[in-house]
Amino acid sequence: MGQTPTLHVLYTCPFCWKVRGLIEYLKLDVNYVSVNGMKIKKEVNFVEDWGKVPVFTDEKGEHHVDSTPLLKHIDSAYNNGKLAAIGDAERQLEWLEWSDTKMSKATIPILYGTIGSALKTTLKISKIEKFGFFSRRLYAWAGFPIMWGIIARKRVKNDGRKPKQLWHDLLTEFTEAHNAQPYFGGETPDLVDFSVFGYMRSISPIPSILIA
Ligand SMILES: N[C@@H](CCC(=O)N[C@@H](CS)C(=O)NCC(=O)O)C(=O)O
Structure with missing residues (x-):
């Protein structure tokens, strides 16, 4: 126990x-x-x-x-390794890698790629995450120009696509790899589904109940 x-x-x-x-x-x-x-x-x-x-x-x-x-x-x-055992092991490993390189790079541009979205994101984060009294305010107001001005702009520039376009393209690529099944893993999710879910969930709107 x-x-x-x-x-x-x-x-x-x-x-x-x-x-x-x-x-x-x-x-x-x-x-x-x-x-x-x-x-x-x-x-x-x-x-x-x-x-x-x-x-x-x-x-x-x-x-x-x-x-x-x-x-x-x-x-x-x-779970006795049941999810890792779904389907072709090499396909799963290859797409876990895809998720960790492609999807992970797309989250910053969508959250911080425009000055408006950067401000919205840092304000939300400052409300829902655990912070100290001063660090919460510092993060909310100093965080967004840094994220937008330095980090996100560089990533958006490197890719060339608008953040939303990049995200849509990745989701199309991912869902096409489902081969008309409900999940990447087939009838039930495998490890790749949980990996992509994580990146998706982190850019999803935060329920207002949490930031009220
Ligand atoms: N490769 C790690 C990355 C984890 C990671 O970068 N987490 C961020 C939060 S989203 C963090 O803790 N960053 C703190 C730091 O790098 O100083 C994983 O997949 O778990």
């Missing part, structure tokens, strides 16, 4: 949503621990040389990190 597993998360983090999606699908009993987005390194310093979320701590107190290996670990430890 041991302790109830925990997952250290940020609400708006795509990598955390990948793992959360799988945990909820498998109906595992896991406690979520929200970290302060300005102090991630400090809050997960119990894992050596990592400094990122998500961090999964299992019932034995062992820590597991990095969302894609974590998806595989949770499926293997709590």
